[in-house]
Amino acid sequence: MSPCGRLLLLPWSYHMFRMIVADIAANSWFYWLSNLWNGIISWNFLQFVVAFLTIFGFILTSATILVLAERKILAWMQDRYGPLHTGPWGLLQSVADVGKLLLKEDVHVGGADKAMLIFAPAVFMAPVIASFAIMPFSPYIQLPGSALAVGLVFYVAMSSIDVIGVIMAGWGSNNKYSLIGGLRSAAQMISYELPLVLAFVSVIMLTSVLAGRPGFPGQDGIGTLAPYEIQIFQNSAWNHTGIGILDFLFQGFTPWSWFVLFQPLMLLIYYICGLAETNRAPFDLPEAESELVAGYMTEYSGMRWAMFFLGEYGNMTIVSAVASYLFLGGFAGPGVAFLTAQHSLLWGFVGNMLALLYFIIKIYALCAVFIWIRATLVRLRADQLMQFAWLVLMPVTLVNILVTGILYFATSALPTWVFLVVLACVNWAGVFGFVWLVRRVTLSTTRHAQAPAIRAQLRAKPAVPAIALRDGVPSRVALPAGTAASQE
């Protein structure tokens, strides 16, 4: 801000000061203080503070752990060691990195749009933290409030704000690579949001079909958007048997009714869209390091760069968390529901910790797939990326919604399990069909691209002249029959 701008702020701050003084003068000191104090010690506010700190801490810790895990897993897949020398087995590498990043100079580029440059990392990072509001970590550890009831909508809204941060960074950096990266990411993140939401729709349809049926919670025909309740839908297919060990294991943990079994194709598509949303390989075009140096992050350094980095890894975490809630039963695992139902403080605590453990295991298992994919796949091209979203993913998700609805009406007279079994069969067939479709599409596009070569081959023989030897050096050795040279 210019010195002139600071001067302009003076009357405003003076005005605010006068307002506060007037407020205090009008009431008593005690009244003002107690008001403040009541606001702070209110249960909701404290819960919010604790939850925010927990989530923030979780994201930061998770990001550092993921960075290290990524380096170690990549190293393992690539037949090398990875970080070794910082701490035992290189475990402190992330700590050292963060320390370095904190100490680094925060360089501001000349000619940049400074406000954009400075605020972009915050705009990128904040929605990532905010989206965790919908995530229950265990039966008790979750944020109170209405965000939970509209969970998925809130999550989608937050993940769309991300893109604004990226565009701000791309524009504000005054760098051509950044600009291209920012624009690419705008196109990419907006396009992939649609199939992502459509993948959600099928899950929400499933809950509204199941709601109110025998053995499932909820009111007849009314589904849910809240991850917590979606998780309950997946884990309520167990009736009390009275056999202790079975009850302990399967109460609130029924992997045979997880939505991944009924909608595997949607999990696949959601995961692909999640890759694109988080700008991870093979969809890392916005920061394509071999083309755009570092894309929208090119001009950032120090902690601002680290915020983008943390945001990316936080995004990875939340995509995995949502996937685990929607398709893999969330925090459910053996013992969780049984122990929390004991109504004792100790067992309730143990149950919650178990739930947290299962949840984190599921998140990191999905994150490991992210890393595995990064080690394996090459990057897509921008137009192929768009083509894939609009011509493959969108139709497939739309057809899936249609098929789910048609199957529901076709089997509405029959018991629920018939519908579920048919849906599962159709969807698993859909997975293989999807793989076939992708392969077919790839083949046809590459054939199309190879058309000039194929045409040239068809008219090749007379067109390409045989190469004459340049002088009389005895050239060709006798080759065994059938080798490549003797065909020519």
Add this chain to the structure above:
Amino acid sequence: MATNQDTEFQAEFSGTSEGIKTQEMLLNMGPQHPSTHGVLRLIITLEGETITSCTPVIGYLHRGIEKILENRTVMAGIRYMDNSDYLSPMLNETAYAGAVEQEMGIEIPRRAQYIRLITNELQRIASHLVGIGTYGMDLGTTTPIIWAFRDREGILSMFEALSGSRFNVNYMRVGGVLHDLPKGWLDECSTFLDKLEKNMVEMDGLLSGNEIFMSRTQGVGYIDPQQALAYGLTGPMLRASGINWDLRVNRPYMAYREVAVNPIVRQEGDCFARYYVRLQEITESIRLVREGIDKLPGGPISVRTPIALRPPRGETYFAIESSKGELGVYFISDGSEYPWRAKLRGPSFVNLQIVPELLRGHKMSDAIAILGSTDIVLGEVDR
């Protein structure tokens, strides 16, 4: 002038009524850029993401190798050839030493010829490994490059055992090679080749069958066979366009007169073909090294040459099939210890010329794919 007015007219009136115009963007890729393979600078004009024109600027790595060669005795000059194509020093040295031998009319002993064949083919493998690995890197995955460099490490340590240096080997001599093979070197070599063969199958599975890799490379950067000839392309670039031209076959030198090479030819002419030719040439080179080890004769490794080596007055051109293509040395001697002129025909330099034409009309991501598929080494382009 008329065309200028036309384009201006179109730019002004074909857009929306508010006069919003698109603007071409001038992008400077390099000389400091992750994937220009050294210090190549590409001045690219972008229309959106589509490249409308491209001008490569070279010379950032110019060290005047040809001039240095003129100021060194012939034997001392061999060492400077290492730095030309720094990914295949053995091949460079062979070319230079071969040119001098041709000028002097020396026929080197058969054992030296076979040692040259073995080291040359190993060097070709190493160079192609770097080419394939960095190509994977250009396209956005990190695994191939690590695997390739792991395998290349074996070759470099074998060179170290052979010559005392991993990189600037300084191993070839006019009239033969410097040392004989150390004890146990050939066994180590065979063991390494067995391992490498398995690893290449793995690499093939990782990259070639990958749908994304195929869609990124197939049909991208198509070079017509006639265009390839017109630009004077050689090596894998030429053979990927369906033209069967390999100096080891068409104009065999040294041990290649006795060892038959199967040139790898593909018809597609695109980036995938160029990548795949390199991958298959590695397999072919493994076979050649094995054959060389089998046929390795005994006898001297070098002919006796005078200490003050004076090539007779005259000029000659000698070319070998380097990993990138035809590596030629045009050697002019005035009868003194120093070459009067030694001109290198660097295949990278010649192959680079087609890049601007190839890039036009492609997307920006394709630019990297195409540039990577040409597998240039800036040390040889700039010399």
